[in-house]
Amino acid sequence: MNDGPMGEDNGPMGEDDGPMGEDDGPMGEDDRTGATTGESGVVVDAVGKTYEGDGPPVRALDDVSFAVDGSEFVCLVGPSGCGKTTLFRIIAGLTDASDGAVRLAGTPVTGPTTDMGVVFQEYHLFPWLTVEENVGFGLERSDRSEAERERRVDEMLGLVGLAEFRESYPKSLSGGMKQRVAIARALAVDPELLLMDEPFGAVDAQTREMLQRELLDVWASTGKTVLFVTHDVAEAVTLADRIVVMAAEPGRVAEVVDVDVDRPRERDDPAFGEHVARVRELIGARP
Amino acid sequence: MATDTGGRFDGDELRTGLGLDDPRRLARGAAGIVGFVAVWHLVSLTQPAYVLPSPAAVGGSFAEELSSGTMTTALWSSVRHWVPGTIVGTGLGVAAGVAFSWSGLLDDVTAPLVRTLRPVPPLALIGFAIAWFGINDAGAAFIIAVGAFWINFYASYGAVEGVSEDLLDVGRTLGVGGDLDMVRSIVLPASLPGILTGVRTGLGRCWMLVVASEIFGVPGVGREILRASNNLLVDTVIAYILVLSLMYLLVDVAFRAVQRRVLVWRA
Incomplete structure (x- = not known):
């Protein structure tokens, strides 16, 4: 398997040129309020979220800042209750932030946009549409010609290996196949960023490993920027160039960890184990 | 709608619909009918005909009404009430149910009105049927339409309420823009099973309402029942x-x- 991800070396920005210096510590000391026009990837800039309810206001996220460079694969991990899902929804434009901003390729995210391909944990395929209709759903709203749309659907189905199931309805697919369709559907509109919320959380361990390998292949062949939310540390170390580790109460960035392990990564590689231990410690050690 | 409704109906589907594909089930159903008619026959022997006529007497009446042409005329007349009443009531009921359920504004505006009008039985509207349409087919169709409307209104309203918020989110991230696009591409197909259940319930209810709708003198099956009663x-x-x-x-x-x-x- 050729696993040389284009992202690591070919990204439009070297990793060290990212808007956020990696050794700067979790909270931004540098001033990043001015949007740089040449920005690629996604920038999460001092995002906070406060829920006002009947009781005292709850601070779900506080001053969350990090960046995902173009073509980079970043995982977001953290203990339950650290606001991962809230942050995911804010980045996707499905929930408003109380403060701060999210920028995608330099443009502030003010609502859902087709520049982002979003994949949810529970697949959420449209059950009344066939596999190919699901994949083509977003394309119908683009200005592509019909021939172009068909070609794109074919390409996506080939990418996730589901060409022969194109006329099936989701009810007849396994969990792993449904998630492949969801990924193909998200990628079909050629988004800047693939944003995934625990996408492999609902499938069995074996399927999960297969999907992880496939996702890395897709990433390598498309060069997409990926932001992948997970609670599974080993999964994050398997996939990511960098791991944004979050802490809870309030949800904030604890640290950003570089994963300097060659791909394909094997779980019995000592370096792999060290990274897993380090991230686990960060999650556990922070109050 | 993207749902595949193309293709032809084949015999298999019709047989499944009628329960003809399962011989054992069919035999049991037939046994039930035969048993019922037998009990009916036995009981009818002990009662005068104006309390419970025998199955044979009913069969005789059926044949008589049919051969005299009274039955076909009455049925044709009722079909002319049932078809437009059901179509108009179902269409308006589904449209209003979907729209009021989807739009918070429409829902707020109409909720008190809906709650006031809902308990009014279609029969109580006969005065309006006569005043607005007259003692004719349209008046009878109106009564049927009112019944169909409420069943479909509530079924559609509930079905739209039950559409998963997650599917709407997926739609938003895939570029679905505006209420019309959202309703057409996601809300309607997602709520279609619930809407169709309502339509099916309404179809049955409307045959019941045929009797009520002809109570004020419009000819039809209902009128024949009332006359014979x-x-x-x-x-x-x-x-x-x-x-x-x-x-x-x-x-x-x-x-x-x-x-x-x-x-x-x-x-």
């Missing part, structure tokens, strides 16, 4: 009830076949 011709009453049952059965089987076809994607 007034003359204590119970065998004729039952013969016409059988007509309504058969019509309901026919429509229901056909609708279920359509439903199965339209919802082929369902698990």
